Amino acid sequence: MTRIAALPFEQTAAGAQAQLEGIRKGLGFIPNTFATLAHAPAALSGYLALSQALGKGTLNAKSREVVALASSQVNGCEYCLAAHTLFAGKAGLSAADIRSARDGEFDAVARLTRQIIESSGRLSDAQLQAARDAGLSDAAIVEVVANVALMTLTNYLNNLAETAVDFPPVTV
Structure with missing residues (x-):
């Protein structure tokens, strides 16, 4: 309820x-x-x-959806997982890509997203360097943080409110 x-x-x-x-x-x-x-x-x-x-920044729609999926998985937001599974498919991610993004394994953006959330932004020098070595610019890294913040707002709100999911449900 x-x-x-x-x-x-x-x-x-x-x-x-x-x-x-x-x-x-x-x-x-x-x-x-x-x-x-x-x-x-x-x-x-x-x-x-x-x-x-x-939406006008460095990260394309696919990468923003990767952040949304990884964030929502870590934060346990069923609502956002359902919404962003749909949007990620429209952005070109396959079902396997979506699962990999949720697990933080799809690409450097997914890994960085998961690391940011799990460490409350306190990444090690090695983790930050790994993101750069994987091709993420400092602009992209900052935008990943901003997208994590955006998703944290809706993840936490939906978890607190127990928002009724009005997107196709996601199978775990």
Whole structure:
């Protein structure tokens, strides 16, 4: 049972409604995680602003989905695993790639994501050098951290709220 209900569109603040309409236009519906974030319009706005900014960064859509999958796996977020499994498939990842990304083994981005979360960002010099040796620039490394932060927001919110999953379920 959901502990913080997704707000019905009509009950959201006017500013949040405009943002939710943008999400509906892009995805065809308003996912429950955004309707839950809408309880705090500033949080919704901040999430969307960072997400949009990162969409124009160094990491491509496939790499951002790898971060989302690895983060959601470590943080145990069933909602985000379901959503980002769907989005990762659309970004070109196979089922095997998705499983590997979830496990932090797919590529340097997946490994770095897992290391950042498991160490609370306290990577060793060797881990950081391994990411660079694997081809990640400092810009990409910083963007992995920013994407981890973005995912941590939704992972933690969904775990706390027990957000009802409105994406195809993921098999473990």
